[in-house]
Amino acid sequence: MEPSKTLLLVGGTSDIGRATALHYAQAGWQVQLAARNEEEARRNADDIRARTGAEVTVHRIDILETGDFDSFADSLPRLPDTVVCVVGELGDQAKGQADMAHASLVLRTNFEGPALLLGSLAERFLARGSGTLVGVSSVAGDRGRGSNYLYGAAKAGFTAFLSGLRNRLAPKGLRVVTVKPGFVRTQMTAGMKLPPVLTAEPGEVGRAIFTAAEKSGRDVIYVRPIWRPVMMAIGSIPERFFKRLRL
């Protein structure tokens, strides 16, 4: 048996993070769970260990403390084979319109932090000559909408960052995967009315991420394929009509 590979999962207390880490652990991977709230991360680490017998370690990271990213990467027991960043913050669009601090939090949590972290790990992967970087972006980044454009703009930035990084790293044999989950039933969306056909369970997202990153070799995935035509349709509405829609 080949020695087991290691996943670094950033956002280890989120539902998507937990499901993704569990999927990797079930496939025989070692897991490094990184999160701001170490106690909650440990709760998930214990659970993954009990369910799978996998080796799971917990690491503290605050996605807004970008200055700490290098020491964070240095502190990992080993450089992972794959990193998956699921960090995200939906925020409150209305609040962000009036409160610049909140708007900044949404922009930095969804774009600046994840981009800089993956960028820093990409340099280390490049030096080693191997590695896969997975960023969980959003369909909200495909087109800005009045109801969530702060979040959407940050995700659009992240999507563009991942696209550029992929373009640069592909010739060197490194992979970058962009994941657009669509609606997912999680703590972040608890209490929202979501259309069932368009809404994935966290476990589906975990499986889709694993498949794209480790098996199929796809670059950009919508977890539920139906989102691709939906977003194409939304993307093709001329701006002069789109601007009058309440979305």
Place this chain on the structure above:
Amino acid sequence: MTELTGWGRYPRHPSETISPPSPKALPSLMASRTGLVARGNGRAYGDAAIGERVTLMAQGLDRIRSFDQTTGRIQLEAGVLLSDLLDIVVPKGFFPPVVPGTKFVTIGGMIASDVHGKNHHRDGGFGDHVESLTLALPDGGVVTCSRAEHPELLSATIGGMGLTGTILDATFRLRPIETGWMRQTTTVARDLDGAIRALQETGSATYSVAWIDCLARGASLGRSLIFAAEHATRRDLDALQPGAEPYPSSRLGRLGVPIDLPSFTLNRLSVSAFNELYFRAGAVKSGYPFLVHWNPYFFPLDGVGNWNRIYGRRGFLQYQCVIPMGQAQGVLGGILERISKHGNASFLAVLKQLGSSHGDLSFPLEGFTLTLDLPVSDDVFPLLDELDRWVVEAGGRLYLAKDARQSPATFEAGYPGLSRFRDLRRAIGATGRISSRLSVRLGI
């Protein structure tokens, strides 16, 4: 506000719902809100898991804390689903000490209802196997209860319908198994006397249960199939099904009921055709041991998703009583006869022998329990009130996890542990703070 129901879809009550993401959130929630009760997977049939004002949805508390594969001891949060637990532990050679008739229940719900399984006559209820549990009390305190620490709180919480606090986690031991197969023997009983006798005779079997054909009348009243089983050993596997996978996958084709069927699909003709088929299929295998996957043996109805919808929009009642040993035959015979006259009865009734139990409000007592489903209709309520009187007279009781309609008087007569339970609720400040629609209806 959300409209909540139990599995029987009767009654319906509005409630505020809160989904705590972590056990950490419970103490402050408990201290700041009143009229609340925790809800697991909503498989209690009636109003037990609907808060008077607030319902705590416990499904997010679904982490396993530790699992020792040498001793089988497992510690897990109360919202873990039994189905999830089975998927994890069966391939590793373990099985829960007690499982109810559906695997879509949470561990917390199994404790709160002190569920019994087909092995109750031998192994007791699920609560008997709980070594310790952590409880969030109404004042925001968190205590660990075991037989050594706060034993009175443990006895009240086992079978206590969530009315002593919110169960956060539990520790218990799994039983080792050699395979995921069951070695089953099916026998036919021609009537109720035969069924009761057969259950007593199969008392040495680890698991036993009888399915009664509710439409058989007259001399055939109580015609049954008796399913007795053991966890198959490796030797059983070699003898009966050489080469079979020791731990077969739990995937089972699920036939769902996607919409509410109109009630008339359950008329006498369709039901009796169903029973004829079922009994003929059972009779073919009669007497010879054969292997069956654990999933259909323990959870036959789980194969039909949303089967609760076949009773139509008004929902249904599940009537489950237990009658002490000496009187069981007479009273249960009377109930079956009365139900068969009523006509619109369930396909099948389930008959099972029970032993004594642990909790103040635990359902089992030494005797026989009978379970049947009845669609909600205007005339079903007076009928069941009549049956209640027979149950009370015989010293029996009704299962709270199934109940949606019994009177406070019936309840009080059946549960002598009630006054101790009420005293404890007062002492910990639960009275009026932790309350479900069931506790309000029954004056607990």
